[in-house]
Amino acid sequence: MEKIAMNKHRSQHKQAFDEPLWWGLFSAGGVCFAVLLPAVILFIAILLPLGLLPADALSYERASALLFSVPGFLFVGAVVCLPLFHAAHRLRHGLFDISVGNDALNKKLMYGGAALLSIVALGIVVAGFFS
Numbered sequence: 001m002e003k004i005a006m007n008k009h010r011s012q013h014k015q016a017f018d019e020p021l022w023w024g025l026f027s028a029g030g031v032c033f034a035v036l037l038p039a040v041i042l043f044i045a046i047l048l049p050l051g052l053l054p055a056d057a058l059s060y061e062r063a064s065a066l067l068f069s070v071p072g073f074l075f076v077g078a079v080v081c082l083p084l085f086h087a088a089h090r091l092r093h094g095l096f097d098i099s100v101g102n103d104a105l106n107k108k109l110m111y112g113g114a115a116l117l118s119i120v121a122l123g124i125v126v127a128g129f130f131s
Helices: 002-012 019-047 060-067 070-097 103-129
Strands: none
Touching: 019 070, 060 070, 060 103, 070 103
């Protein structure tokens, strides 16, 4: 009888082996939100329009050459893709906390959406390599 109870308890507690992956992407995205995004906003949205940077600092040719390169690929991955997974993780756990939907479905929708948008963003950069 005790063995049946133990098996029943084991079947109810399902180990989530992918959670460390999602928490790692959440953490990396949070670091990128906190460190890289403010620097990007400072340079592109404040210093450049105020004329505090040289006029050709982000000319089309220079920005295009920077973006469509390996460092540009890494930049887009750090500034776009990782924060997408950070946001997806927050949304998933927020929906879980307020008991909206099925967690398995929310997990697929949130992380699948982040993965799809990441593929699109990185695909644009890769397509720029060849143009």
